[in-house]
Amino acid sequence: MNEVPVSSHVKMVARGVDVFYGTKQALFGVDLDIRDNSVTSLIGPSGCGKSTFLRCLNRMNDVIDGCRVEGKIELGGQNIYAPNVDPVLLRARVGMVFQKPNPFPKSIYENVAYGPRIHGLATARNDLDQIVETSLRKAAIWDEVKDRLHEPGTGLSGGQQQRLCIARAIAVSPEVILMDEPCSALDPIATARVEELIDELREGYTIVIVTHSMQQAARVSQRTAFFHLGNLVEEGETDHIFTNPKEKRTQDYITGRFG
Incomplete structure (x- = not known):
């Protein structure tokens, strides 16, 4: 496998990533750099492998029977699939927000406090209060919920629930946040x-x-x-991908010829 150079300002690196569900291969040799302090979009038609790749980045595929990941994925220079890496601790560093808002059946406060508590980031009530408020503020929902922190998170609107889930992800101070179609269920x-x-x-x-x-x-x-049929077809600055893609398959997808 040829070494693909890694530029500076890269937070995560994927090299030669293959994913199998049983005998079926879902991803083929994906090489991708995830830049620090930026948003990287994964696009492509249904079933192209983009969500499968996303779940590789915090080992969510570990929970799927028969799923096997090969290749290398590094976070800050460390192989996240190394035997000494605890997936639970990894998922605190690489948080995830799912397609459908999924608040815990707990109060708004407890939804956000849960992660910091189990990871030992805060034990004193004052510290937890501070983390909860800061996380809800960062998720742009504090003003809407500050007077109802002890009401159930499930009582919020869909959009508020999704922002609560983002606050929950932020609360454990992750380095990376993964979002799997976070707006598809929202107005x-x-x-x-x-x-x-x-x-x-x-x-x-x-x-x-x-x-x-x-x-x-x-x-x-x-x-x-841009992913297609389990392959990473093309990657680059968003403006270039949408206005001047290198690959015909990318052009065809963006102009609606398939997908």
Whole structure:
């Protein structure tokens, strides 16, 4: 395997990543750099491997029977698939926000406090209070929930629930936040709020987002990677991918000829 050079300002590096579900291969030799403090969009038609790749980045595929990941993925120079890496601790460093908002059946406060508590980031009530408030502020939902922190998170609207889930991910101070189609279950107004939030968060976090919406990729990301049939076809600055792609398959997908 030829060594692919790694540029500076890279937070995560994937090299030669193959993924198998049983005997079926879902990803083929993916090489991708995830830049620090930027948003990278993964786009492509359904079943192309973009969500499979996203789940490799925090070892969520470990929980799928028969799934095997080969190749190398590094976070800050450390192989995340090394035997001495604890996936639970890894997922504190690489948080995830899912397609459908999934708050815990707990209060708004406890949704955010849960991670810091189990990871030992805070034990004193004052420290937890501070983490909860800071996380909810960063997720742009504090003003809406500050007077109802002890009400159930499940009682919020869909868009608020998704921002609560983002606050929950932020609360353990991750380095990277993965988002798997975070707006697909939301209405346009809630989607706009989450997109604004993503733009603000990239100052402090590295973000990777899977999206079916090319308009969303164009709005929120600095870099875009196009997947097709389990292959990474092309990756580069978002503007270039959308206006001047190198590959015909990318051009065809962006102009709606398939997908």
